[in-house]
Amino acid sequence: MMKMIDNHCHFEQLTTQEQQQALRDYTVVAVASDYQSSLQLLGLLSQYDDLHICLGIHPEKITHYAEFTLVAQLIEKHRHQLVGIGEIGLPYFSLSKMAADKQPEVFQQGLHLFEQFIQLAAKFDLTVNLHCVGESTWQAIACLDRYQIKRALFHWFAGDAQLVQAIYQRGWHISVSPDVMGNKRYQQQVQAMPISMLCLESDGPWPYQGKRGMPDMMRASAHQLTSLLNTTANDIIKISQINGQKLWHID
Numbered sequence: 001m002m003k004m005i006d007n008h009c010h011f012e013q014l015t016t017q018e019q020q021q022a023l024r025d026y027t028v029v030a031v032a033s034d035y036q037s038s039l040q041l042l043g044l045l046s047q048y049d050d051l052h053i054c055l056g057i058h059p060e061k062i063t064h065y066a067e068f069t070l071v072a073q074l075i076e077k078h079r080h081q082l083v084g085i086g087e088i089g090l091p092y093f094s095l096s097k098m099a100a101d102k103q104p105e106v107f108q109q110g111l112h113l114f115e116q117f118i119q120l121a122a123k124f125d126l127t128v129n130l131h132c133v134g135e136s137t138w139q140a141i142a143c144l145d146r147y148q149i150k151r152a153l154f155h156w157f158a159g160d161a162q163l164v165q166a167i168y169q170r171g172w173h174i175s176v177s178p179d180v181m182g183n184k185r186y187q188q189q190v191q192a193m194p195i196s197m198l199c200l201e202s203d204g205p206w207p208y209q210g211k212r213g214m215p216d217m218m219r220a221s222a223h224q225l226t227s228l229l230n231t232t233a234n235d236i237i238k239i240s241q242i243n244g245q246k247l248w249h250i251d
């Protein structure tokens with residue numbers, strides 16, 4: 001039987017022991033955050049079966065935006081070894097930490113970086129692993145539409161019903177993070193999502209209730225989802241698996 005797919009994990013940030021443990025039981029789709037982690041993931045790819053990687057620059061890592069050319073060169077050179085581009089998207093949390101008069105300019109820089117990555121995704125027909133938060137998600141969707149992006153995963157997405165519908169109608173997917181186990185507001189948001197579009201992820205090693213995020217937390221997420229979505233954990237795992245295989249061309 002095929003191992004469960006973790007659709008979004010910062011694999012290079014796990015310890016070697018955690019990496020080995022994770023890949024014993026799971027197939028991992030890893031996302032990069034900058035040039036350095038992109039190089040690390042390429043290195044790890046040659047060490048592990050059941051590891052699949054996306055390269056990109058995390059939209060909240062503003063000081064790394066200038067690495068675009070370097071990361072783009074890696075994407076072009078290694079495109080046949082990649083399953084996607086990510087973690088890419090638009091800045092949100094980092095904007096709220098800066099002076100209000102700085103925010104529009106930085107957001108524009110983020111939007112520009114995003115569009116450059118989307119151009120690459122279109123050119124090389126790569127899936128995108130996305131970080132989008134709040135209303136600016138509409139701008140991300142407009143950009144994806146402009147380049148006719150067919151395969152997209154909105155990781156840990158929690159937005160209003162219209163945004164979820166816009167993502168759903170385009171045949172894109174949303175992955176649910178283990179935050180669903182303890183966050184009431186997130187639970188309500190997930191409850192409004194069509195089951196058929198959902199995937200599971202760890203976003204590891206991001207911590208949940210004090211515990212380092214790991215792929216095995218997807219099982220607890222699936223159990224939590226049974227009551228929220230009125231279905232079985234098995235069905236959720238099955239749907240996530242089908243969507244993950246389709247997104248990343250894993251079989």
Ligand SMILES: [Zn+2]
Nearest residue numbers: 008031087203
């Ligand atoms: Zn992430």
